[in-house]
Amino acid sequence: MKSLLLVAHGSRRAESNIEIATLAARLADKASGEYDIVEHAFLELADPLIPDGIERCIAKGATSVQVIPYFLARGTHVADDIPEQVAIKQAEYPDMDIRITRYLGTSDEMVDVLLTLAR
Amino acid sequence: MKSLLLVAHGSRRAESNIEIATLAARLADKASGEYDIVEHAFLELADPLIPDGIERCIAKGATSVQVIPYFLARGTHVADDIPEQVAIKQAEYPDMDIRITRYLGTSDEMVDVLLTLAR
Numbered sequence: 114m115k116s117l118l119l120v121a122h123g124s125r126r127a128e129s130n131i132e133i134a135t136l137a138a139r140l141a142d143k144a145s146g147e148y149d150i151v152e153h154a155f156l157e158l159a160d161p162l163i164p165d166g167i168e169r170c171i172a173k174g175a176t177s178v179q180v181i182p183y184f185l186a187r188g189t190h191v192a193d194d195i196p197e198q199v200a201i202k203q204a205e206y207p208d209m210d211i212r213i214t215r216y217l218g219t220s221d222e223m224v225d226v227l228l229t230l231a232r
Numbered sequence: 233m234k235s236l237l238l239v240a241h242g243s244r245r246a247e248s249n250i251e252i253a254t255l256a257a258r259l260a261d262k263a264s265g266e267y268d269i270v271e272h273a274f275l276e277l278a279d280p281l282i283p284d285g286i287e288r289c290i291a292k293g294a295t296s297v298q299v300i301p302y303f304l305a306r307g308t309h310v311a312d313d314i315p316e317q318v319a320i321k322q323a324e325y326p327d328m329d330i331r332i333t334r335y336l337g338t339s340d341e342m343v344d345v346l347l348t349l350a351r
Contacts, residue, residue, distance in 0.1 A: 215349055
């Protein structure tokens with residue numbers, strides 16, 4: 114069973130974290146058939162944190178986890194912090210296929226998304 | 233002449249700011265014919281700041297400016313800071329049509345973008 118884990122920074126503002134949960138729910142709808150499990154997690158400041166998010170996927174029967182960094186720029190969080198957190202769980206579950214996709218800001222479609230917002 | 237102003241947070245890391253300039257250049261390519269002028273600006277930490285970005289559009293002959301907030305969550309920056317900066321220039325140029333679009337995180341297409349990253 115393939116799973117997706119949407120990873121955002123996390124905020125002290127509950128509304129921002131709820132936005133992420135809502136987005137993950139929409140992603141789950143759209144991904145159904147292709148990805149059986151969709152969860153979300155935060156790097157810091159909010160629950161679930163990344164290791165717990167990966168655990169949730171595994172508890173639901175995931176055999177692979179694609180971690181999608183919901184970040185616009187390649188800062189320390191994308192370059193170091195998320196890979197470190199993921200590596201901890203990968204070491205714990207060596208047979209699990211856990212990968213980190215490109216971060217949101219690198220999306221080829223970003224230009225189209227921005228144009229649609231402008232229109 | 234219609235213009236777009238892509239507004240990002242701004243970073244102490246030059247690479248992050250260059251990513252925004254590059255994205256604005258791609259946006260300019262894609263928007264040509266529809267928007268004559270595409271500039272970028274930062275809320276803080278990097279140049280040009282928002283008022284200067286709006287000035288650049290006007291200096292190039294813009295009669296309207298669409299400000300696109302390149303932000304994922306509706307924090308203080310989106311809710312207060314960007315509107316405040318824009319309002320200053322709107323007061324200075326009452327005949328100029330300056331609008332702020334929805335911020336990136338509200339894009340209906342975000343789910344598709346994330347799925348493409350996962351695949």
